[in-house]
Amino acid sequence: MAEPDVADFTPLTAGAEKQELSRPSLSYWQDAWIRLKANRRALTSLYIVIALLLFTVLGPWLWQVDPGLQDLDQISQPPGTDRRAVIVEDYQPWYGESGLTDVNGLHLARPATTQAVRLKWDVLPGASGHRVYRNLFPIGPELAFGVPLAEIYDNDTLYFEDRLDLRPGIYYYSVVALDPDGQIIDSFETIEVQVQRVTTREEAVQRGLIASDSELGIGDRILLDLHPLGTDYLGRDMLARLMAGARVSLFIGIGAPLLFVLFGMAYGSMAGFLGGRVDSAMMRFADFVVALPFLLFMILFKIAFGIGPGESGVFPMLVALVLLMWPATARLVRGQILQFREQGYIAASRLLGARTVYLVLRHMIPNTLGVVLVTLTFAIPSAIFTEAFLSFIGMGVAPPTPSWGSMSNEGIKTMLTHPHELVFPALFISVTVLAFNLLGDGLRDALDARMRNQE
Amino acid sequence: MWLYILKRLVQGVITVWFIATATFFAMHNVPGDPLLNDRAVTESIRANLEAKYGLDQPLARQYLIYLGNLARGDFGISFTQENREVNDIIRHHFPVSAILGVLAVVFAAVGGVLWGALTSLYRNRLPDYVIMFLVILGISVPSFVIAALSQLALVNLNSLVGHTVLPVAGWGTLSHMLVPALVLGLGTMAYLTRLMRSSMLEVIGSDYVRTAKAKGLPATRIFARHQLRNAILPVITVLGPAIAAITTGGFVVELVFAIPGLGRFFVEAVQQLDYTVIMGTTVFYGAFLVFMVIVVDVLYGIVDPRVRLE
Numbered sequence: 001m002a003e004p005d006v007a008d009f010t011p012l013t014a015g016a017e018k019q020e021l022s023r024p025s026l027s028y029w030q031d032a033w034i035r036l037k038a039n040r041r042a043l044t045s046l047y048i049v050i051a052l053l054l055f056t057v058l059g060p061w062l063w064q065v066d067p068g069l070q071d072l073d074q075i076s077q078p079p080g081t082d083r084r085a086v087i088v089e090d091y092q093p094w095y096g097e098s099g100l101t102d103v104n105g106l107h108l109a110r111p112a113t114t115q116a117v118r119l120k121w122d123v124l125p126g127a128s129g130h131r132v133y134r135n136l137f138p139i140g141p142e143l144a145f146g147v148p149l150a151e152i153y154d155n156d157t158l159y160f161e162d163r164l165d166l167r168p169g170i171y172y173y174s175v176v177a178l179d180p181d182g183q184i185i186d187s188f189e190t191i192e193v194q195v196q197r198v199t200t201r202e203e204a205v206q207r208g209l210i211a212s213d214s215e216l217g218i219g220d221r222i223l224l225d226l227h228p229l230g231t232d233y234l235g236r237d238m239l240a241r242l243m244a245g246a247r248v249s250l251f252i253g254i255g256a257p258l259l260f261v262l263f264g265m266a267y268g269s270m271a272g273f274l275g276g277r278v279d280s281a282m283m284r285f286a287d288f289v290v291a292l293p294f295l296l297f298m299i300l301f302k303i304a305f306g307i308g309p310g311e312s313g314v315f316p317m318l319v320a321l322v323l324l325m326w327p328a329t330a331r332l333v334r335g336q337i338l339q340f341r342e343q344g345y346i347a348a349s350r351l352l353g354a355r356t357v358y359l360v361l362r363h364m365i366p367n368t369l370g371v372v373l374v375t376l377t378f379a380i381p382s383a384i385f386t387e388a389f390l391s392f393i394g395m396g397v398a399p400p401t402p403s404w405g406s407m408s409n410e411g412i413k414t415m416l417t418h419p420h421e422l423v424f425p426a427l428f429i430s431v432t433v434l435a436f437n438l439l440g441d442g443l444r445d446a447l448d449a450r451m452r453n454q455e
Numbered sequence: 456m457w458l459y460i461l462k463r464l465v466q467g468v469i470t471v472w473f474i475a476t477a478t479f480f481a482m483h484n485v486p487g488d489p490l491l492n493d494r495a496v497t498e499s500i501r502a503n504l505e506a507k508y509g510l511d512q513p514l515a516r517q518y519l520i521y522l523g524n525l526a527r528g529d530f531g532i533s534f535t536q537e538n539r540e541v542n543d544i545i546r547h548h549f550p551v552s553a554i555l556g557v558l559a560v561v562f563a564a565v566g567g568v569l570w571g572a573l574t575s576l577y578r579n580r581l582p583d584y585v586i587m588f589l590v591i592l593g594i595s596v597p598s599f600v601i602a603a604l605s606q607l608a609l610v611n612l613n614s615l616v617g618h619t620v621l622p623v624a625g626w627g628t629l630s631h632m633l634v635p636a637l638v639l640g641l642g643t644m645a646y647l648t649r650l651m652r653s654s655m656l657e658v659i660g661s662d663y664v665r666t667a668k669a670k671g672l673p674a675t676r677i678f679a680r681h682q683l684r685n686a687i688l689p690v691i692t693v694l695g696p697a698i699a700a701i702t703t704g705g706f707v708v709e710l711v712f713a714i715p716g717l718g719r720f721f722v723e724a725v726q727q728l729d730y731t732v733i734m735g736t737t738v739f740y741g742a743f744l745v746f747m748v749i750v751v752d753v754l755y756g757i758v759d760p761r762v763r764l765e
Binding site: 287288291292293294295296297299300301303304305381385388389392393394395405408409412415416422426429430431433434437 | 470473474477478481482484485591594595596597598599600603607699700704706707710721722725726728733736737740741744745748
């Protein structure tokens, strides 16, 4: 700027050039929003969070499958399973008769279906009895026959009917010869059996797969219920359960932080504004609560509140989270309030006659909102983690209420054979936590200049 | 400094008293009856049992007895495993959890500092991206998934090599501890890496580092003496809460890897409503954590001479 001269101190005329703002004035929140929009990672996370909320709220409305309904035809099915089934006659008992007469050795008396697999065989050399095995894999040189299904100690009964938990797919049946003592001798036969999925007409009508006046009869193909993400170990639809679980997980994950942040704000601003001995007493109490071992007390409070029969246990968990997690926000807000209290605009407002409540509500709390919003965003993933963690060790929501944590707990038991039961809930937890964390980073960069990340 | 430590210790004792009180009243509110089990209990047996556990006394008196016992370090007798003292359970199973926790903290701290320093040195280059991607995974994947997957990986590794390189589950030797400790420390390691990275970036841009460079100090000396030592301070601050998170977070890892730690006993005790074990374990853990936080705070004052312990 040039040195001021006399001309600078003469009054302006009406036609003089006015000072103009070259850019529109932006409020704090508008400015923050522009900065957030420029952050591609945070924006993507925001979209993911919105999508998750839509999935939770609109999902059950679009995909109206009861998450508790068991589809016993499709248990632990991965997504994209073949859903075709053939209608067959009702089950009739079988006493070993066979339509085929010219076949020797181990054979099927009838095409294998999920209703029954009927095996017939001839007496094996040296056998005084037989044992029937079923295996999911071909019999290798180590002669692992699989699950023994039946033992027959004479050579008169040369047939066996398997109705045990049959699933569509390939099974390997073996018949092994037994000596008079019931010990295996080195003589066996194996066949590979392709089991076809069938259902009876009555069952199909009962499950609502076909109408009761439908033309379809024996031998016709029908489609079983669709499960886009497969089913769990009780035949419940994964997609519907993930949606119902999202309600529980996000309700706890968002509801609890919202409540304890509000409480922490009230507590912290009160302590900060009252100051003095009240402040130190209040903050000392907050320090005590921080010192409580978090997970132990989560569990302790949860059992102290108790879960009655038929209750889901969502509410006790919410209360326990709120009781234990408020001090961090309270400390933060108190620190901010202490800072603001000494600032000029507060003194000015007080001079104009503003009362304490007005000062706190109008000037101080709105000024802390940015920091509080960031805290809230980071509190959500940790609450979701806590819920998942507790449900995983069986201390969370009570079955049959689904939550992502309890679904992971169930899925981990069948991780090797049916990985989808673990993968989907774990994926939802991870994506949600990740999205909220990245969004929190973005919000912190956008809202809080001092805490801005060095990227 | 000694005065500071004394003051912190007195505060710590008051905190432990608060924890004990909260535990006592929380447990007192638990619905259910600890003496109600399958066996038929007559009136007189019940009265005897109540007298044994002091349950026939008024609540205020029970509380005083409980505090008195605590002061003498006596946590009482287990409700479900008769003739077993809670002290006994803690003595047997806490060392397991402690070793696991200490190993995990060491993994987390050393790993976090190293990776964090590395990412800041290779800022916006390939190592930075790779490590930060892993960090994001570590933060957002739940520990039970990582535990299960690492177990699966161990099974495959062992069957590939043909003999047991590292055991899949159980407890006993150092080889049992490595993988569970790593899994337990992973979340904290990821968190510390992030913290270390941003703190390191701040230090790299600071005046004293520029001065050191201008004086012609070798890069390794600047890194070790000027950057690392200053950048490590925020990491030490959060180490106290991190230790707390790791020791109590051990439940899942102990469950998945079948480790006989105190966390597993706590979960079992809760399922069986074993009052004395629950209260004893909680108070014990609480006291341990309070003590650890004090130790970390004192250490902080020693590492950073700028911090006055008052």
